[in-house]
Amino acid sequence: MDQLFDVSLFNSTLRMVAPILLAALGGAICARAGVFNVALEGWMLTAAFAAIVGNHFFHNVWLAVLFAVACVTVLALMFAVLTVHLNANVIVVGLAFNFLATGLTAYGLFAVFGVKGSFYDRNMVGLPRWNIPLLKDIPFVGDVLSGHSPLVYLAFGLAFALQFYLFRTVWGFRLLAAGEHPAAAASVGLRVNRIRIGAILLSGMLCGLAGAQLSLGQVTLFTENMTAGRGFIALVASMLGQNNPLGVMLASLLFGLTDAFGIRLQGFSLPAQFTMMVPYVMTLAAMFFFKDRAYLRQSGRIGDR
């Protein structure tokens, strides 16, 4: 057991959880505003690629992160126009963005770097590691919590900030109202469409950060399809957390832990396939406990309120 649970397991959990958490927060904000966003996966992939491109051309990791966020924000704007203004089916558009991301990043990889499969440049500098003063000197806690990239800390900070925003501020309540009952919200003068577009843009920015952490956080490289379903896991994490930012944070931690745990179990000569299956099976199991009311309403099984 000592070999299974040690400092580096929890440390790698925090690192792996950051992209999922950032994207899941984006999904949660969208869901709260009444938009079921399945494009998280594609946005994250685009951001991961854009971050590497930015880093390559600007030679500055912060500009790279900004570039990634900007690229995804443009995509999110397109998504918003299609779904909110033009009333296209959210799921179809979301899937289309996922296809677009796979195609464009694979092609872009060749167009920009002239390589296929993956790009790695040893001169490229990734996100810095922050050692938190004082905290890093506490024996166990310091090893787990210190020495992560700033985006990891930002992810957890944002979970608390969004919780406050949604449930303690007027703007948060307006967003909740727009998702809960659009007609009622519109009747008291809220601009539901604007609120939704705002939520989608915010979600895009969060996915941009998620992708940047993925490609610049631990390793500094991009591989084709490197998100590998993390966007969908994030979607489930936001459902599992009932779209409460703090709940989403706990759900994401759970997924990160199983992910890190799966890698660890491979050392015990269990077939890799089964350890890789763990997060998916757990997600499925978790869905039994948390029902998706929006889904039931939309498929006509419970009435509109």
Next chain:
Amino acid sequence: MRPAGSDPRGWRKRFLPEALRKRFRLKTSRPERLRLAGTLRGLLHPLAAVLLGLIAGAIAILAVGGSVVETYVEMWKGAFGSFYYVTTTLARATPIMLVGLGVALAFRAGFFNLGAEGQMLLGALCAAIAGLYLPGPPEWRTIAALVAGVAAGAAWSLLAGWLDLKFRLNLLITTLLLNYIAGLFCSYVVAFPLKDTSGSSGMAQTEMLEKAVWLPKLFPGMILHAGFVFAVVLTLLLFLFLRHTVKGYELRMLGSNPLFAVYGGVRRGALLAIAMLASGGFAGLAGAAEVLGTQYRYIDNALTSPGYAWSGIMAALLAGSHPLGTAAAAILLAALQTGGLGVERNTDVPLEIASVIQATLILFVSARFTLALIRRRKARAADGPVV
């Protein structure tokens, strides 16, 4: 369905297909001329989408410094340049068509079944196992393998449907998760218990099927196999089913307006089971036909890396889930992919140019959905104020 008689709001007249209108003795309206115009308008959008995709592709080609004309000529040659390439394209289209048809059926009924990949993989694996280990004469084993493939795909798909019905889990997410589980499971089976140890390749794959069990080729020396015939026949059958049967009508109605359909007495549960069984069966058949007709064994990643399942879903989306359109879109996507291979062989442009064109197509098509909705919104505004 309630018996014929009153139709105070004219709903039946507006929404019922011809077969049922006759049953209710309503006048069949809509002159032929109008229908022809509708078909033409239906064709205009896909053509515009293809054109836009090609323009986007041209921009992408210019971005890597290639020649647009030369690239597209090579793409055409790679896809349809000779009889051999045509059959290769159709062989590639076979699994995409089969998956696409199944997905189109589910989408039509409003069920977002994204689990085609897992269903196809399990179908392929079970077909390989049945073909390898069942006793009996070879022809019988071919049929048994196809049936096993269909059954496996259908069962895996029904599992997601059952979870939705019984436990109200979101179908879109469960089917997606079941993909990963099925894929990893199949990969485990061919990497450990059923791994082919006779060869020296060390690849994760099953043993090879006997030659007598293979699906027959349509032309000597070409890779096109009997699976394509299944795909064509099933396309027509599905078209007739959706258009001319009561169950098909109920499926379409459930997809376009679930509340109205349930109000009209459509049983969602039964239709969900039918739609999931059928779409999973189609995906399973795609996998089985690929194993029996092209690969002759289950090879890990041989079905996932060409992205057959996702291409099938794309085909269904491109065609707005119309069966004939889905088949055509599947051939178009396959042609782009084989054409992309030709481009990569003969020019400096990478084959991913195909996925750029595909992605643009699909994005533009979602805008087509949009146009239909704008029209509907305008119509509603004409009826009077709505919330």
